[in-house]
Amino acid sequence: MNTPYRAVAQTRRREMKARMGLAGFIALTAWMIAPSVWPAVWLIAVSVGQAVDWLAFRPFLNSDRERPGAGAIAAACLACVLNSTVYSSISIYLWGAGETGMVFGSVLIAGALLHVTLHLNSVRSILLASVAPHALYFLGLPVGRAILTDTPQDYLIAIGCLLYMTHLLVAVRQSAATTKALQQANAVATEERNRAEIANAAKSDFLAVVSHEIRTPMNAVMAAATLLDRSRLKPEQREQVGMLKDAGEVLVGLLNDVLDFSKIEAGKMQIEPTSTDVRDKLKGLKSLWEPKADANGVAIRLNLPSDFPARLRIDALRLQQILFNLLSNAVKFTQEGEVTVRAEWIADGSALRIQVSDTGCGIPDDRLPHIFDSFEQVDAGVTRRYGGTGLGLAISKRLAELMGGALTVASEIGVGTTFELTLPSQAEERVEAAEQQAQIEADLSGLSILAVDDHPVNRKIVAMLLEPFGCRLSFAEDGAEAVALARDVPFDIILMDMQMPVMDGISATRAIRREGLNRETPVVALTANAMDVHRQAWLAVGVESFLTKPIDPAALVSTLEQASLSVAAPSLPPLPLALQA
Numbered sequence: 001m002n003t004p005y006r007a008v009a010q011t012r013r014r015e016m017k018a019r020m021g022l023a024g025f026i027a028l029t030a031w032m033i034a035p036s037v038w039p040a041v042w043l044i045a046v047s048v049g050q051a052v053d054w055l056a057f058r059p060f061l062n063s064d065r066e067r068p069g070a071g072a073i074a075a076a077c078l079a080c081v082l083n084s085t086v087y088s089s090i091s092i093y094l095w096g097a098g099e100t101g102m103v104f105g106s107v108l109i110a111g112a113l114l115h116v117t118l119h120l121n122s123v124r125s126i127l128l129a130s131v132a133p134h135a136l137y138f139l140g141l142p143v144g145r146a147i148l149t150d151t152p153q154d155y156l157i158a159i160g161c162l163l164y165m166t167h168l169l170v171a172v173r174q175s176a177a178t179t180k181a182l183q184q185a186n187a188v189a190t191e192e193r194n195r196a197e198i199a200n201a202a203k204s205d206f207l208a209v210v211s212h213e214i215r216t217p218m219n220a221v222m223a224a225a226t227l228l229d230r231s232r233l234k235p236e237q238r239e240q241v242g243m244l245k246d247a248g249e250v251l252v253g254l255l256n257d258v259l260d261f262s263k264i265e266a267g268k269m270q271i272e273p274t275s276t277d278v279r280d281k282l283k284g285l286k287s288l289w290e291p292k293a294d295a296n297g298v299a300i301r302l303n304l305p306s307d308f309p310a311r312l313r314i315d316a317l318r319l320q321q322i323l324f325n326l327l328s329n330a331v332k333f334t335q336e337g338e339v340t341v342r343a344e345w346i347a348d349g350s351a352l353r354i355q356v357s358d359t360g361c362g363i364p365d366d367r368l369p370h371i372f373d374s375f376e377q378v379d380a381g382v383t384r385r386y387g388g389t390g391l392g393l394a395i396s397k398r399l400a401e402l403m404g405g406a407l408t409v410a411s412e413i414g415v416g417t418t419f420e421l422t423l424p425s426q427a428e429e430r431v432e433a434a435e436q437q438a439q440i441e442a443d444l445s446g447l448s449i450l451a452v453d454d455h456p457v458n459r460k461i462v463a464m465l466l467e468p469f470g471c472r473l474s475f476a477e478d479g480a481e482a483v484a485l486a487r488d489v490p491f492d493i494i495l496m497d498m499q500m501p502v503m504d505g506i507s508a509t510r511a512i513r514r515e516g517l518n519r520e521t522p523v524v525a526l527t528a529n530a531m532d533v534h535r536q537a538w539l540a541v542g543v544e545s546f547l548t549k550p551i552d553p554a555a556l557v558s559t560l561e562q563a564s565l566s567v568a569a570p571s572l573p574p575l576p577l578a579l580q581a
């Protein structure tokens, strides 16, 4: 923050060149009015004064102190007195050179007075030190002359100068009051902003807790679906598992939406385009919503032209989020008829256009302009009947805009509604092998892993996911238990949950890093908290890497593999029987 002293010093530094240029002009004019050596002597004196000024104000430029030392302030005030005294002294010379010189001399002091009162008013002592010498010249010369000559004209000039000074004083007081009011308003605004930031941090914490609570059961659902998918299944069972996984992913996505909404609000949302099979995503969404639409006797039609590109470069998660919202609404508000999803690739403009139309109840004209506002719902009864928050369309529109596109709506009461999503994208015919579903393969056999989680379901999932790889697993139910174990038993990797009773994951990691056999063991933070603030806290205690719940099996395995690379030969001490998985 800029302090008043620093602001004054910056102004003086900034205007030094202009002051010197003006002094040169004044010296030349004074010489033309009355040629002699004095204007040149005056100019040299002004230059010396400016050098003193430069030195006197220099300490303020790099200081954050609201009130610098008394010595520095006194030096700056003295420099101002010196400069004003020297600068206005040219008026004595001009007043002795006839009427032209008098007018020019008075005008230049009046200008100097105005200049210092406007620029230096944030520090009263410096203002007074600068104004006083100018004011003495400005009043002293005409009043002295009037007393000496005793003529009405000179008295009039003296009275005029007095009036000018009075007006200037009033203006200075006014300006000081305005500056003070401005400073107070700034202080209030800063305080309000701080309060808003604290409230926002509290909101982030609240969201983190909520996300933790919902993600834990989701973790179980997703892991179970993944394991089921790996088992021997009939084709229709595989399709059902696929639906389960898709729905789970969308639910996790929705959960993230709440976090995302605050991210969008804070301008921190990142868009990450990847090579995506949009047709596949559309088919997945169709099968996800079909059962619900069927129950109402409503059909969902997917209209995909044959020339639609196999892959598009687009942020798949955000695209799914938007379409999920649109389809969810279309199914929710359509009691008969059909819902149509029409996808189109506009080769000219390299854009993807998707229309979601329904033959539902429609949206009244007067509500249409507000439909994308947050927490906007046409009919409060709808919330009771169907649920919903009124956030879906607000997020969708903002996401579309963040992706460089647009989301628009057209609707007619009783006829239906059409949402049109347009997103810029690049077509990619090549199917990237790396992005295809790969079998998870890794060499984790013999790795001794301590998994710390208070939730029995989560411990079970870790066991189910890692046992097939030949890992040797030990479990702890809270941070304190993990610390006690890590003191005596060497592990190759520690998987650490964040929120646990007795001792949380961060405190436990800190304690493990402090003493015992596992001070150097890589710790992988296995947490339901995707919030960035928590990542900072984890990093501060020295975790190796992060895994967000619900656990993605491939990510778990590759993270463990990475972490194991930093471990020497896996240690194989006997494990306490009670802790064997």
Ligand code: ADP
Residues within 6 Å of the ligand: 325, 329, 330, 333, 358, 360, 361, 362, 363, 371, 376, 377, 378, 379, 382, 387, 388, 389, 390, 391, 392, 393, 394, 417
């Ligand atoms: P939510 O569905 O969670 O209430 P949205 O932001 O998705 O929130 O939708 C806001 C409101 O817009 C809905 O409550 C509904 O009144 C209206 N709306 C959205 N889509 C449709 C649609 N396809 N047909 C009729 N009304 C709709």
